[in-house]
Amino acid sequence: MESPGIILAFWVLSAITVAGCLLVMVARNLLHALVFLVLAFLGMAGLFVTLSADFIAVAQILIYAGSIAVLMVFAIMLTPLAVRDNANSLYVLPALAAGLGMAAIIGFVAVSTPWAELQGDALKHNDPVTTVAAIGDLLLGRYVLPFEVASILLFFALLGAIVLVRERRNDGDPS
Amino acid sequence: MATTSDAANDTANEPYVLNIGPQHPSTHGVFRLRVVMDGEVIRDLDMIVGYLHRSMEKLAEERTYTQNIPFTDRADYLAAMSNNLGLCLAVERLAGVEVPERASYLRVIFAELQRIASHAMANGTLVSDAGAWQTPLLYMFREREKILDLFEMTCGARLTTNYMRIGGVAFDPPPEFWPALQELVDELPARIDEYASLVQDSEIFLARTRNVGVITAADAINGSLVGPALRGSGVPWDLRKAEPYCVYDRMEFEVPVGRHGDVYDRFMVRMEETRQSTAIIKQAMAQIPGGPHKTDIPLALRPPAGEVYGRVEGPRGELGFYLVSDGTPAPYRFHIRAPSLINLSLLREMAVGVSLPDAVVALGSLDIIVGDIDR
Amino acid sequence: MSRAALPPATPMARQILDHRSLLQRARTLPGEARVALALLGIMTVAALAAVGYLVIAGTLDGRWYDIRDLGNGTSHLVYWMERQGWHPAIPYLTTGLLGGLGILSLVGGWLVIGSWVERRLLAKFQIRQGPNRNGPFGLLQPIADALKLIQKEALIPIGADRLLYYLPPVLIFIPAMLGWAPVPWAARMSYVDMNVGVVYAIAISSLGVLAVFLAGWSSNNHYALLGAMRTVAMMVSYEIPISMTLLSVVVLTGSLQLSQIVAWQQQYHVWLIIVLPLAAFTFLFASTAEINRTPNDIGEAESEIVAGFHTEYSGMKAGLFLAVELGNAILVGAMMATFFLGGYTLFGLETWIPGYLILATKIGAVYFVFVWLRGTLPRFRLDQLMGFAWKFLIPLAIVQLLVVAVEALVIEQSGLPGVATVSGAILVNALLTFFGVRAWANAIGYRPEAGASTPILTTAVGGLRAAARLQAVP
DSSP, X not given: OOOHHHHHHHHHHHHHHHHHHHHHHHOSBHHHHHHHHHHHHHHXXXXXHHTTXXXXXXXXXXXXXXXXXXXXXXXXXXXXXOOOBOOOOSOHHHHHXXXXXXXXXXXXXXXXXXXXXXXXXXXXXXXXXXXXXXXXXXXXXXXXXXXXXXXXXXXXXXXXXXXXXXXXXXXXXXX | XXXXXXXXXXXXXXXXXXXXXXXXXXXXXXXXXXXEEEXXXXXXXXXXXXXXXOOHHHHHTTSOTGGGHHHHHHHSTTOHHHHHHHHHHHHHHHHTOOOOHHHXXXXXXXXXXXXXXXXXXXXXXXXXXXXXXXXHHHHHXXXXXXXXXXXXXXXXXXXXXXXXXXXXXXXXXXXXXXXXXXXXXXXXXXXXXXXXXXXXXOHHHHHHHTTXXXXXXXXXXXXXXXXXXXXXXXXXXXXXXXXXXXXXXGOXXXXXXXXXXXXXXXXXXXXXXXXXXXXXXXXXXXXOOOSOSBOOOOSSOOOOSEEEEEEEEETTEEEEEEEEEOSSSSOSEEEEEOHHHHHHTTHHHHHTTSBHHHHHXXXXXXXXXXXXXXX | OXXXXXXXXXXXXXHHHHOOOHHHHHHTSOHHHHXXXXXXXXXXXXXXXXXXXXXXXXXXXXXXXXXXXXXXXXHHHHHHHHHTTOOTHHHHHHHHHHHHHHHHHHXXXXXHHHHHHHHHHHHHHTTSOOSOXXXXXXXXXXXXXXXXXXXXXOOOOTTOOHHHHHXXXXXXXXXXXXXXXXXXXXXXXXXXXXXXXXXXXXXXXXXXXXXXXXXXXXXXXXXXXXXHHHHHHHHHHHHHHHHHHHHHHHHHHTXXXXXXXXXXXXXXXXXXXXXXXXHXXXXXXXXXXXXXXXXXXXXXXXXXXXXXXXXXXXXXXXXXXXXXXXXXXXXXXXXXXXXXXXTTOOTTGGGTSOHHHHHHXXXXXXXXXXXXXXXXXXXXXXXXXXXXXXXXXXXXXXXXXXXXXXXXXXXXXXOOOHHHHHHHHHHHHHHIIIIIHHHHHHHTTXXXXXXXXXXXXXXXXXXXXXXXXXXXXX
């Protein structure tokens, strides 16, 4: 069994994460919901730290708490005439269905994964000195194709965004 | 949710009203701009003046001409000497008072000192508006302090000098004035160069001021712009040349004129004018004769009935005094043609359609004094 | 008639003449004070000599009393505790608390002295005296400021979002503290020498954005909102060049660990600012944008939007924002020193002088540069600043990254001596910086504005026709 410190950290961080997620749903104000979402992200990052996945933890902070949150800020601020409250959802039934589906998938994964193999001493033997180098090697070695596909996708998303927001010159002007 | 991108562009404009002032770091006093903004861009602009209105023109009708001189100190409080001079010249013309030659030279010296001090303030605050953390302003204040010291030596006051009198000046400068003035005039060109080297080639300052707040020569004349703002737009108009008063016709100096009419040109015109003013002071010091500094006039001067418009080239441009006398010791009508108020009317042309920082710099380049606007 | 013969004519001139310099005041000190000062000086020299002797004699060998690296003492403490057979949590907690206390007192100490330093330096740049009334040389001025701020009424604007209004002054403090964790102060003296230090630093610095935005949004004030949107846009833009430049540092040194980056610079006896001048400049410039300092302080541009995102904050809440600004400035100084200025090393001097003193000196130097810039430069406009990041810094940073990747390969795998490869890299990067910057600036249509037009001088006056005549003459 793990040391009590890790267990304590796990429960505290889980409580923060779950409470943050619940508050996101409860909050009526979009900006409040955003703050709680960031809280949930930070709790997740803490959970990754307890799993010795320091790179993923830092990436979680950098990408989710840092960038995605700011992206949402922009989305909220730049949505014209948006009602800046968490309005009543029109899609209760589809949302319920999707939520149940997600819960089923997570439950299936949780139940069917052979967790026992990755417990105790086995984890210690495989524990690399640094996860960064390992991740880097995998990303640019074995998984280079998915990596490149993802980057091309992002690149096209970027191009699409630029094309969408580009100011059109005068209508009569062919250029 | 908008269906087409054009509709989205329409709804994206969510203009809001921003009140700049009456308390705002860059309105230079209690002056208010009500700005309709679209993001960072100004779409519309209202100038709301009157927060510093002291009913000066009406009050002046209850006082004698001499008693009115201190009011002019408080109209344009950064150019008290020029304002004194404007009123005194108008009253002298109305009443036909002769001014001794020494007094005329002293008036020129003090008016030019005041011009340097005022331009120092104007250019310094302009650079501060452009974002420099007050260093250029304080460099210019170094010379302004010395000029104010000279004022204090001569008439006891630094800001509201009340120095000019109808028929001359109030006091002859004390003996320690002249060496101090000589020292100042000797070091001024180097100091102006130092200041210029700090600011005028600064890439950031150029990026902030070139092609910002452009006024064409025709617009400037149509808008009745005066002073460095008018000359910055390329119109060579200076009352000291066009209609010389005091002894300006005996001085050799040149009128600086801008090339593009942008903020930078107005800044550079002011810089050059301080150099020219230094030259004028040097010449006046060399030429100044002895003799009385004042003609005695009756305390309650009763000019003959009539009207007069006297004007001088103040630091902010043409400063006019329109006086109507009905033969009594008090003016029947006392009107000030304030350069700041009329220059300000062109702010709308410069600020609508540009971003907030540009508008702030453009406002700074007009060099408004709220006391002069509201009176 | 000479000027000196005349008495000062005005009260201010008298005051200036009466002002005594530091040396003059030191001459009038009482005898006891002079003896005490002399003794203090002798003792300092003696202490330095003693440390020097110990270093030469080889007695200071990384034991707990080796004050050159406070990490030695801590690790000895941990070993001692482990030998006692205590629960492993206790040494962790003890060292954690000790280090946390260290960071807290460092930042806190800087907040006590920092605003005095900045105001005093700015005053010297601006030919004035600066705060000199509270305490000797005005040293108690920051405390007086803080007391004043604490006394002030805590205003809440009408229509403000109360929860989000109270949160940001506290939120913004957290990254300013957490950012210190990976900074190595000496070989073994860093709070957490994590192997993802660089990414951690970037991640933590990105957290402040949200607090800034919330502050501006919740204030229910247009100035605050404008400032917040400007700051967010700027921070998002400038995070990219910062990440890119740090990436080239990482590629060159082959490690994300801050201590390894310092060790690389120590190994090759060269600072990274010489190897990667473009990256160093980009980092410094982008950092001024991130921490809202001149010439990039558009987020709180005083002459435009009053105080930006913290316009509506009063009392100690505003004080916290200002404090974080100070704290972030030295945090960036520490990052700059670690990444580009050799960190705690100084070409072998670190064996003599404690490394933390060297790092502190470098932080001070970077901070001085910040104050210098603030005392000299005007401010960019928002669009100019964003254009500079996207059109100029990011493309150049990408090119730099590609070049550095090749250089890193050569340095690592060519088998040539390090002197040759690193000097080659220095040369290539210097050329890239010089010509690359010029070429790219030309390519995007930048023309230097220097030698801009001076006014035309004329003696003939007139109206519109005269104006046209004047402009016609070249």
